[in-house]
Amino acid sequence: MTPLTEQDIRAAFVNCSKGEAKRLTVPRDLADRPWDDLDYLGWRDPRAPDRAYLVAVLDDRPAALALRCPTPTARQPRRSMCAICLTAPGGGVSLMVARKAGKAGQQGNSVGTYFCSDLACSLYLRGKKDAGAGARLHESLSLEEKIQRTVANLVGFIASVTA
Numbered sequence: 001m002t003p004l005t006e007q008d009i010r011a012a013f014v015n016c017s018k019g020e021a022k023r024l025t026v027p028r029d030l031a032d033r034p035w036d037d038l039d040y041l042g043w044r045d046p047r048a049p050d051r052a053y054l055v056a057v058l059d060d061r062p063a064a065l066a067l068r069c070p071t072p073t074a075r076q077p078r079r080s081m082c083a084i085c086l087t088a089p090g091g092g093v094s095l096m097v098a099r100k101a102g103k104a105g106q107q108g109n110s111v112g113t114y115f116c117s118d119l120a121c122s123l124y125l126r127g128k129k130d131a132g133a134g135a136r137l138h139e140s141l142s143l144e145e146k147i148q149r150t151v152a153n154l155v156g157f158i159a160s161v162t163a
Helices: 006-011 018-021 102-106 121-125 142-161
Strands: 040-043 051-058 059-068 093-099 110-116
Touching: 006 018, 006 059, 018 059, 051 142, 059 142, 093 142, 110 121, 110 142, 121 142
Parallel strands: none
Antiparallel strands: 040 051, 051 059, 059 093, 093 110
16 A cells, blocks of 8 residues: 555545544554555544544545444454454454445445454454464465455445445
């Protein structure tokens, strides 16, 4: 993924108003992110634990989504599989719900899918972050094929938000 600036990120939101995009919390460590290892940039809002955001570059243009998710709890999460990267991380997965873009979103329509709770799918996939014992099923796919599948799952989710 190509590095993004705060301005790039704020301008890319497709399912919230410009005012909401201006007020949301963008990570301060953008320069330190492992951009070469990311298929998308995802983060949870430290000021609002029930909010998360993701930005992906599609057709050379960033597309960003505002997501709602359950507040993380201290109890041990149940092991479930992320629908994007097909990992069952020790930190759990969360149902992340995005308001649809445009008129459908204004009418209250939304779509959701299960993401790794910390939105670190790219890092789990590449082995850059430990997902825990038994988090990944053995597959005969190459890393590149797994990355392509993850990107396709992500693109499908973004398409369901923007449709």
